[in-house]
Amino acid sequence: MTELVATTTGLFPLPDRAKTTLSDRKGHQKDDLISGDEGDDIVAAYDRVRTDLLDRQREAGLDRLVEGQARWDDMLAHPLCVHDSVETRGIVRYYDNNNFYREPVVRGDLTFDGDLAADLERAAEHVGSDALQAVVPGPYSLSDLATDEHYGDEGDFLDAVADFLAEEVDAFPDLETVLLLEPSLVEHAPGDGRDAHASEAIDRVAGATDADVVVHTFYGSLEEKVHAHLLDADVEAIGYDLVTDHDQNLYNVNEYGTKGDVALGLVDGQNTLVESPDLIRERAEWFAENTPGGSFDRTYVLPNTETFYLPVNRFEEKLDALGAAVAEEEVTA
Template sequence: MTEYVSTTPGLFPLPDWTKDDLSDLKGHQKGDLVSGDEGEEITAAYDEAREEVIGVQQEAGLDRVSEGQLRWDDMLAHPLAVHDNVDTQGIVRYYDNNNFYRDPVVQGDLDFSGDVAQELEATAELAGDDDLQAVLPGPYSLADLATDEHYGDDEEFLAAVGEFLAGEVDAFPDHETLFLLEPSLVENAPEDGVDERASEAIDQVASATDADVVVQPYWGALEEKVYAHLLDADIDAVGFDFVANQDDNVYNLQEYGATDQLSLGLADGQNTLVEDPEAIRDRVDWVYDKVPVSEFETVYLTTNTETFYLPYAKFEEKLAVLAEAADLAEVKAA
């Protein structure tokens, strides 16, 4: 029988109380400065916020607990932005929306950092017996968002980013699931040859963990060749953004099949309209009706994008909807 798992792609909005507090402590607005060596007061504020968002997920009944990535001022670029051999420079638009990040300019070897592992260690202590979910940018997206002034070759740089992320994952505490967020596979689709190398880099990161690995693209659907190459990677699930694009995602599933697990982005991570749990469950049925697969081992129910864009109260409501939708799907499957 299929297991339905409620979760998110991480990158949560900050609790309302933290916005003024952190701005006062840092002397700037979110997105301007997180260096990895914040002072004690800033660290304490983030620790308190992390504890709150973990509690919110537990209260909602999510099946996977994420750290929330509240320190990730530079969004998906964060693991590079806090690296010693990376210089964060001018402000860059984050894809085509109204959020921004500092350009991470790689100026030296991408050796081990451990920044995200420290966040997950703290999360594991707070989560207790709940299943932990790690979140990272996928190697293709991280390389796409960065500027290389060290390796000098796109192929070598992508491989270095993949090796760097694999090293970071290797230091993670025990986790049930790893979500690799890969919006660049949609937003800046790799060309012939690069799509295969992107899959190889993803495979390298996935091989660094025994957890189930979900590659979650969003803001559309993958091009056919990109999707086909992605299935060659040793991953457990591919994510599908059924909010932004239904037809092309269904086509990929029908034409090329899928892994034994499936991640369905069915709730809108950017829209404040809160979906009905029954509606989410019905969307799962709609996908099953379109796909020639009788049963998947695991189906993840999630927002289509990170929830950073939502007001905090709406974010809380979305979590509860996903948890209830997964419960409804389990009941129906039984």
């Protein structure tokens, strides 16, 4: 029987108790969030938020804990928005919703930064490495969210972003899982040639760590060729958004196969309706029952999207439901 692992996609909503301290630093106003430029009071505030978020996930019974990404005001664009070689300009729409981020314009070499590793080091000090999961934008999505005014070629820019992320991942502390979030593979699908290149870029980032790497796609389903090429990347699992498009995602798996592990977006990260543990398990069982062989070595159970869209109370209830779904499955197995 498959091992169920309860986890999340990260990018949590900011806890209510932290908003007073950090509200004036949110969104495009936070122009001093270059790594190391935050004042001691802000660093301490984010440390408290990180600790609270880690403790709340542990309380919910999640198997993999993320540091919460409370500093990521620009969502998946964050690693570029805080880089010295990047200029942030006006706000632009974040995919097809009512959230916005500062446009990161790359104007110099994307050298090693260490911003992501620093947050993970702090998280590891609190919870150890055994349950820690990193959340990282995939190279295709990060390049898609950015504007290049330095490398001059679309392919070269994707390679530069992949190399940058690989260096960042290589600096991570020991941890269990690296979750690469790749919504742009669905929202702005790469065409012929670029689909294989995107897979190669993901493979390059995955090769920088000994941790298990999960590539999670969402906001719909992958085009068939994009899915087929993604399977060439040397990763442990591909993630599928079953909330938005369960039929096409199931078709892709049945038609082209998938990895030995799988990640399933079973909880709606953008809707306040809280799924019951029973419903979460039923959705996981439906996928297994309709997949040839019906068994994966490991199934990651998580929200379909990032969760910063949610009110804090609903977000926490969804954490509890995820933890309970896996805990009850283990009891009845």
